[in-house]
Amino acid sequence: MPDHININHPDNRAKYRYEMLEIVQLRARVQTLENFLLNAESDLEAIFTRIERGDEVELHMQSGAVFVVTGKKRK
Template sequence: MPDHININHPDSRARWREKTLEIVQLRAKITMLENCLLDIEGDLEAIFTRIERGDEVELHMQSGAVFVITGKERT
């Protein structure tokens, strides 16, 4: 049978639950941001690869405008 002198009020455990929830939320945000970063890195790599090959790249803006970038070198 447990017998110890330092006994905390049960409400103090709610703080630990809140902290645990906060940690879980932060981990989820970090995972989401890491996935977004990987997607963005992939897009940038594709842009530079196509330009290096001399291919065109289309950048589709939120406004609906499309910008075409060509891979022509300056002379």
């Protein structure tokens, strides 16, 4: 059976738990945003690489429309 002398009011622990939960949620949100940013950066790099090589790039829109971008230089 536990037997200790220093006992804190339960409200103190609830506040601490709430703060820790908030920190965990913020970390998860930041990680999700960092992953999204890395994926977007990778997509942009692929688009520019293909265009620079003169290859076509297909951009698929949410509406289902597909736009083809070519790497032809202007005259």
